[in-house]
């Protein structure tokens with residue numbers, strides 16, 4: 089979340105070229121030795137309000153119960169639900185990744 093806010097703040101004061109450089113520099117630090125080209129085109133938009141999946145008001149299910157259910161919605165079947173909607177960190181990529189991690193642990197004991 090703080091990462092998104094940081095990028096949102098940068099976007100207010102930086103030009104598009106500066107933003108391209110920031111992103112390129114971050115990608116090159118993240119993937120050292122990989123030849124990452126400059127983007128052909130880029131568009132930056134910051135959504136102040138954000139977004140997220142939410143549960144219906146009055147539901148009897150907590151976010152944590154949804155996580156448990158999604159790991160294997162049909163007991164005995166190798167079917168797993170993944171995505172940010174199925175993790176308490178809803179609205180963030182991290183939630184999607186952690187939900188995929190839950191499925192891997194559930195199905196493959198990793």
Ligand SMILES: Cc1cc2nc3c(=O)[nH]c(=O)nc-3n(C[C@H](O)[C@H](O)[C@H](O)COP(=O)(O)OP(=O)(O)OC[C@H]3O[C@@H](n4cnc5c(N)ncnc54)[C@H](O)[C@@H]3O)c2cc1C
Nearest residue numbers: 089091092135139170171172173178179180181182183184
């Ligand atoms: C405007 C906006 C800004 C965001 N900013 C940030 C941010 O700064 N930082 C951050 O961490 N997160 C941010 N997010 C949230 C992040 O994008 C999501 O949490 C993440 O993409 C969720 O990943 P996911 O795999 O669960 O779902 P998704 O990335 O939504 O993937 C679901 C995929 O399933 C496909 N699909 C849906 N229905 C069907 C169907 N019936 N058949 C076949 N395919 C289907 C969709 O087309 C999509 O490709 C932002 C989201 C939005 C909308």
